[in-house]
Each structure stands twice: as structure tokens, then as C-alpha cells.
Amino acid sequence: MTGDFEETFVLIVGGGPVGLTSAIDLAQRGVPCILITENLETATQPRCNFVNARTMEHFRRLGLAEEVRAAAPLAKMHPRVAFVTRFCGHEFGNIDLLKTRLSEGQLGPESGLSISQLFLEPLLRRHAEASESVDVRFGTRLVALGGEDGAPIATVEDVRTGVRKRIRSRYVIGADGARSPVRRHFNISMAGDDGRIDNAFVSGTMITYFVRAPTLLEESRRAPATITWIINHDLRAFVFAQDGRERWIIHYQVPEGLGWEQVRSDEVMRSIFGKDLPYEILAEGPWTGGLSLVAAAYRAGPAFLVGDAAHLYTPLGGFGMNTGIGDVLNLTWKLAAAYSGWAGPNLLDSYEAERRSIGLRNSKIGIHCSKRKGKWLIPPTIEDEGEAGARARKTFGDFVVVDDLDEYDTSGLQLGERYESSPIVCANGTAAPPDTWSNYKPADFPGARSPHFWPSPGRGFYDLLGRDYTLVDFESGEPLEALLEAAKLRRLPLSVVRCPAPGQPYQSKLVLVRPDQHIAWHGNAPPEDPTAVIDRVRGA
Ligand SMILES: Cc1cc2nc3c(=O)[nH]c(=O)nc-3n(C[C@H](O)[C@H](O)[C@H](O)COP(=O)(O)OP(=O)(O)OC[C@H]3O[C@@H](n4cnc5c(N)ncnc54)[C@H](O)[C@@H]3O)c2cc1C
Structure with a gap:
């Protein structure tokens, strides 16, 4: 405490999955921070259900992947999507998610995992709270931001006692969600689709019911599904399994013209279940579907927007939190560089240059899938018993399982993030494969996520890398001293890993890998001007 301020290097506003992950990484990098939320x-009303392969890679680096898997009750359940008329009605199509996730697992050390925010957030909180350099304060609200550019001062309030304090920090991370007070303070607008989209399946006012329905699974007489789409002429809804037994998240589209408070939950439940079954609502609340919004700026002076504060997506495909975790792990190593004194003046600006384009890129899938589903022509006889109904369901089912596949087969979006035009990457014209949603193609080019391979059983390439920059030497036989000397001169922490050349897709013998596993520079011989390379990658 200095004067009437507490002091810290980074103030994190928001203790959702993105803010908590930033605290864990900053702590591992030894950066003092305070997290208020x-x-x-x-979360008591869970939203997020899918941690994708790239986020699992990040969790692996943070030492959390095993624990996340162990905390996911659904990890033991065969992941699949079911298309049904009612939960206890006819299933007319399904998609085996294991098949889409297997490709992720072959292209990286981890594959995606179905885990509810209910189980993920407490785990992240525990890890953040266990770190000595992080002070985690639940029940503390940001009420005002002031101070000067170089030293923002936050006024924060204990929500239980009303006691106010002031915290002065060098930087602020706005991980404060959709209504982001940090974003509002800096008058940063959001642009894109705002939910008023004709007939999109998930759009406008949606209600989430978190329910316990102990007999629902048994009464459905179907194999358990991770995601169940309810398709009929009365309503639009989808259901996520939470524990594989009795807890469910049900998302329901509120009919136009009705306020969410006017919805009769008993009627909705009966209609979704297709039967009168016992259930208990544990939590409920509205949200807006059909969004595809990205902040006009990700940085304002000392403040950085991450996660839902920076972008709001329609959740189909599951890219909101996953993109947010990618944001924050792009930022934290740069803040750590600023703390340690080796960041060049442009390093922190590269956060917006790199992540805003990813925010825009990832904003498209959810709304695309929602609009596409909205165009489905549901057969009039979809719920009929007898042969005509069965035929209609078969034809429609065969169509939807193909039409809907792009929502789940997203290895390109997950693993193909690239920063090839970044000011801190040494682009050299190496051809990059097209940036596609599915069909991720590993490639060795500056800006790409470095392609994964297994140097030894169970030990992935990323497991060899250091916490900071790593120079990977694939048996180049070249002298590395000049590059190491240049790094030392600029105090850029650089470790060297020597590894047998893996062959394709690596074409270069020397690869400089960033702390976030992306390629900063590559070549078959050390650079002619090593200081220029080191200066570029540290944002000088
Ligand atoms: C139905 C649905 C399903 C989804 N499924 C997925 C999915 O499968 N995969 C996926 O990646 N994403 C999914 N998402 C999106 C995901 O839930 C969000 O992107 C994610 O929760 C955002 O995390 P965050 O930490 O940025 O923000 P939040 O989780 O919103 O956390 C923000 C935090 O800031 C705090 N805060 C706000 N104001 C203040 C203040 N003044 N002072 C202090 N603290 C404050 C809040 O209390 C909160 O804890 C889904 C969303 C919905 C609606």
C-alpha cells in the first residue's frame, strides 16, 4: 500500500474463465496482480460447455489439462449430438463428435473436451487463489476508473460491506464480460450483428434454464447425448448435458413479442421434454442470441479488453470463451515482458494487431450456423407416428447431420490461428495454407501455431518449449551464438531446444517459437542481422 492506494502491476477486472486464466498465467510468470470480480x-448459471483443442493445449502448458479432464464428468461419456423432435420423442439424426475431435487429437497434443463452466471455473479459481503473486478478490466490484495513462487508479467496492478502496496499477485487463465497465469507461463501441436476425435458430431473446431432471435420461430411452437439438413446429431449443445423469442446461428461444419473464416455464419444459416429468429449476436467466460483435479497439492506453468484453458471439461452435482464453494468453506474456523490462515499445500494441483480427475471424461461425439452422424446412409430419412420419424424419435427419457438421468440425478455426501480418513476427513470404474452418493443415510459416509432433511417446513438442522464447534447433549444425548474444543484449529470455528434425511440415532447421507457441521467425541458418530479429520479436 502506498498512500491511500494499493499498488500492483496488473489489475484484472473479472473472474470468469478468461480473467481467472490470465491470473494463473501471470502468476506463473511472476507478475504481481490483483483480480477483482x-x-x-x-458461475452458478453455466453457459460454456466446450473447451476446444487449442484451449486444452493452453491448459496443458499451464499444467491444468489433466485436472480439467478429471473434473469433466462428460469426459467418460461418448460425445455425440442428437437431433430429436422432443427430448423424449423421436431421434432422427446424430453426429459422433469423437470422429471430429479425433482429428484435433492427431494434430495437437490435446483434443477438445465437453466440460461445463460449472466444473471448470472452480478449478481455475482454485489455481489462481493458490498463486502467491495473485490476490484474488471475489465480491469486489469496479466502480470507477481514473488516474493517468501510466497509472490507472481503480475505485473498487466490497459488494458485501460497501467499503471502497483504490488500487493503482500499471495495466488493467478488462475481462469483465459482455457489459464490460472497462470497455464503457473508454467509450469503445462494439460493431457487427446485434441479434435482430431474421429467423436465425439462436437469435433474439433466449432463456437458459439450469435444471435437475432425474428421470429425463431414462424416460428418453435414447443413448445420452452431449448436445440435443429439439426440432419441431412449436419451439426452438437445445439441451446440454452437464453431468451425464440429471443436470441439464436448456436454452429456449423466447417467441417474438414476449418478454422472457412472461414465459411459462412449466409449459416450456413439458413441450421440450415431450412428457410431464419431475424437474427442478436451479437457475434461469436471459441472454441475447444472434450476436456477432467485436470491439472497435482492444487497447485503450493502459487497458486491454479480453474475452466477452472484446467480442460477443452466438455460441454455436463454442468460440466465446475459447477465443477469450486465446486473447489473454497472447497478452499475458507481453505484460510479463513489460514487467521484466525486455518489451520493446510496440510489444503491447501487438496484442490488438494480433487478436482483433482473430476476434473478427471467429465471430462468423456462430451466426453462420444459427442462420443456416434457421433455414431448415422442418417436414410438416415430423412428429407423426406411422410410416409417413418415419420417412419424413429419415429424409430430414439424413440432411441435417450433413448440413450441421461445420458447427463441430472446426479444427481449422481452433488450431489454424495465425499472426502472419503481425508487427512482431518476421514474415518472409513462406506460403501459408488457406485459413479454413475445418481441415487444419499444419504448416511451418512465421505467425503460425508451430506444428505439433511427438518427439517421444507422451511428450509433445510443446512440452519441450520454455516459458519464454525458445530457439528450436532441428539438427541445423549452425552456430547459434550470435542470435543468443543478441537476445542477451536485449535481455530477451531465450532457451535453446535441440531436437531431431521431425520432417514435414517443418521445412526449416531453426525455428524461433514464442511463449504462446506461435512461430516468430524461422530459417535454415541464423539470421544475418540477429539483433534486428530480436528487436522485431520483442516489439522494438
Ligand atoms: C448459451 C451459451 C453457451 C456457450 N457455450 C460456449 C462454449 O461451449 N464454448 C465457449 O468457448 N464459449 C461458450 N459460450 C461463451 C462463454 O460463456 C463466454 O464467452 C465466456 O463466459 C466469457 O468469459 P469471460 O471471462 O470473458 O466473461 P464472463 O464469464 O462473463 O465473466 C466476466 C466477469 O466479470 C465480472 N464483472 C463484470 N462487471 C464487473 C465489475 N464492475 N467489477 C468486477 N467484476 C465485474 C463478472 O462478475 C464476471 O465474473 C457460451 C455462451 C452462451 C450464452
């Missing part, structure tokens, strides 16, 4: 507990 107005909620007293982690």
Missing part, C-alpha cells in the same frame, strides 16, 4: 462465487 463482483460475483461472490464462480
Whole structure:
């Protein structure tokens, strides 16, 4: 405490999955920070259900992947999507998610995992709270931001006692969600689709019911599904399994012209279940579907927007939190560089240059899938018993399982993030494969996520890399001293890993890998001007 301020290097506003992950990484990098979040507990009304392969890679680097897997009750369930008329009605199509996730697992050390925010957030909170350099304060709200550019001062309030304090920090991370007070303070607008989209399946006012329905699975007489789409002429809804037994998240589209408070939950439940079954609503609340919004700026002076504060997506495909975790792990190593004194003056600006384009790129899938589903022509006889109904369901089912596949087969979006035009990457014209949603193609080019391979059983390429920059030497036989000397001169922490050349897709013998596993520079011989390379990758 200095004067009437507490002091820290980074103030994180928001203790959702993105803010908590930033605290864990900053702590591992030894950067002092305070995390404040107005909620007293982690999420009680879960939204996010899918941690994708790239996020699992990040969790692996943070030492959390095993624990996340162990905390996911659904990890033991065969992941699949079911298309049904009612939960206890006819299933007319399904998609085996294991097949789409297997390709992720072959292209990286981890594959995606179905885990509810209910289980993920407490785990992240525990890890953040266990770190000595992080002070985690649940029940603390940001009420005002002031101070000067170089030293923002936050006024924060204990939501239980009303006691106010001031915190001065060098930087602020706005991980404060959709309504982001940090974003509002800096008058940063959001642009894109705002939910008023004709007939999109998930759009406008949606209600989430978090329910316990102990007999629902048994009464459905179907194999358990991770995601169940309810398709009929009365309503639009989808259901996520939470524990594989009795807890479910049900998302329901509120009919136009009706306020969400006017919805009769008993009628909705009966209609979704297709039967009168016992259930208990554990939590409920509205949200807006059909969004595809990205902030006009990701940085304002000392403040950085991450996660839902920076972008709001329609959740189909599951890219909101996953993109947010990618944001924050692009930022934290740069803040750590600023803390340690080796960041060049442009390093922190590269956060917006790199992540805003990813925010825009990832904003498209959810709304695309929602609009596409909205165009489905549901057969009039979809719920009829007898042969005509069965035929209609078969034809429609065969169509939807193909039409809907792009929502789940997203290895390109997950693993193909690239920063080839970044000011801190040494682009050299190496051809990059097209940036596609599915069919990720590993490639060795500056800006790409470095392609994964297994140097030894169970030990992935990323497991060899250091916490900071790593120079990977694939048996180049070249002298590395000049590059190492240049790094030392600029105090850029650089470790060297020597590894047998893996062959394709690596074409270069020397690869400079960033702390976030992306390629900063590559070549078959050390650069002619090593200081220029080191200066570029540290944002000088
Ligand atoms: C139905 C649905 C399903 C989804 N499924 C997925 C999925 O499968 N995969 C996926 O990646 N994403 C999914 N998402 C999106 C995902 O839930 C969000 O992207 C994610 O929760 C954003 O995390 P965050 O940490 O940025 O923000 P939040 O989780 O919103 O956390 C923000 C935090 O900031 C705090 N805060 C706000 N104001 C203040 C203040 N003044 N002072 C202090 N603290 C404050 C809040 O209390 C909160 O804890 C889904 C979303 C929905 C609606």
C-alpha cells in the first residue's frame, strides 16, 4: 500500500474463465496482480460447455489439462449430438463428435473436451487463489476508473460491506464480460450483428434454464447425448448435458413479442421434454442470441479488453470463451515482458494487431450456423407416428447431420490461428495454407501455431518449449551464438531446444517459437542481422 492506494502491476477486472486464466498465467510468470470480480462465487448459471483443442493445449502448458479432464464428468461419456423432435420423442439424426475431435487429437497434443463452466471455473479459481503473486478478490466490484495513462487508479467496492478502496496499477485487463465497465469507461463501441436476425435458430431473446431432471435420461430411452437439438413446429431449443445423469442446461428461444419473464416455464419444459416429468429449476436467466460483435479497439492506453468484453458471439461452435482464453494468453506474456523490462515499445500494441483480427475471424461461425439452422424446412409430419412420419424424419435427419457438421468440425478455426501480418513476427513470404474452418493443415510459416509432433511417446513438442522464447534447433549444425548474444543484449529470455528434425511440415532447421507457441521467425541458418530479429520479436 502506498498512500491511500494499493499498488500492483496488473489489475484484472473479472473472474470468469478468461480473467481467472490470465491470473494463473501471470502468476506463473511472476507478475504481481490483483483480480477483482463482483460475483461472490464462480458461475452458478453455466453457459460454456466446450473447451476446444487449442484451449486444452493452453491448459496443458499451464499444467491444468489433466485436472480439467478429471473434473469433466462428460469426459467418460461418448460425445455425440442428437437431433430429436422432443427430448423424449423421436431421434432422427446424430453426429459422433469423437470422429471430429479425433482429428484435433492427431494434430495437437490435446483434443477438445465437453466440460461445463460449472466444473471448470472452480478449478481455475482454485489455481489462481493458490498463486502467491495473485490476490484474488471475489465480491469486489469496479466502480470507477481514473488516474493517468501510466497509472490507472481503480475505485473498487466490497459488494458485501460497501467499503471502497483504490488500487493503482500499471495495466488493467478488462475481462469483465459482455457489459464490460472497462470497455464503457473508454467509450469503445462494439460493431457487427446485434441479434435482430431474421429467423436465425439462436437469435433474439433466449432463456437458459439450469435444471435437475432425474428421470429425463431414462424416460428418453435414447443413448445420452452431449448436445440435443429439439426440432419441431412449436419451439426452438437445445439441451446440454452437464453431468451425464440429471443436470441439464436448456436454452429456449423466447417467441417474438414476449418478454422472457412472461414465459411459462412449466409449459416450456413439458413441450421440450415431450412428457410431464419431475424437474427442478436451479437457475434461469436471459441472454441475447444472434450476436456477432467485436470491439472497435482492444487497447485503450493502459487497458486491454479480453474475452466477452472484446467480442460477443452466438455460441454455436463454442468460440466465446475459447477465443477469450486465446486473447489473454497472447497478452499475458507481453505484460510479463513489460514487467521484466525486455518489451520493446510496440510489444503491447501487438496484442490488438494480433487478436482483433482473430476476434473478427471467429465471430462468423456462430451466426453462420444459427442462420443456416434457421433455414431448415422442418417436414410438416415430423412428429407423426406411422410410416409417413418415419420417412419424413429419415429424409430430414439424413440432411441435417450433413448440413450441421461445420458447427463441430472446426479444427481449422481452433488450431489454424495465425499472426502472419503481425508487427512482431518476421514474415518472409513462406506460403501459408488457406485459413479454413475445418481441415487444419499444419504448416511451418512465421505467425503460425508451430506444428505439433511427438518427439517421444507422451511428450509433445510443446512440452519441450520454455516459458519464454525458445530457439528450436532441428539438427541445423549452425552456430547459434550470435542470435543468443543478441537476445542477451536485449535481455530477451531465450532457451535453446535441440531436437531431431521431425520432417514435414517443418521445412526449416531453426525455428524461433514464442511463449504462446506461435512461430516468430524461422530459417535454415541464423539470421544475418540477429539483433534486428530480436528487436522485431520483442516489439522494438
Ligand atoms: C448459451 C451459451 C453457451 C456457450 N457455450 C460456449 C462454449 O461451449 N464454448 C465457449 O468457448 N464459449 C461458450 N459460450 C461463451 C462463454 O460463456 C463466454 O464467452 C465466456 O463466459 C466469457 O468469459 P469471460 O471471462 O470473458 O466473461 P464472463 O464469464 O462473463 O465473466 C466476466 C466477469 O466479470 C465480472 N464483472 C463484470 N462487471 C464487473 C465489475 N464492475 N467489477 C468486477 N467484476 C465485474 C463478472 O462478475 C464476471 O465474473 C457460451 C455462451 C452462451 C450464452
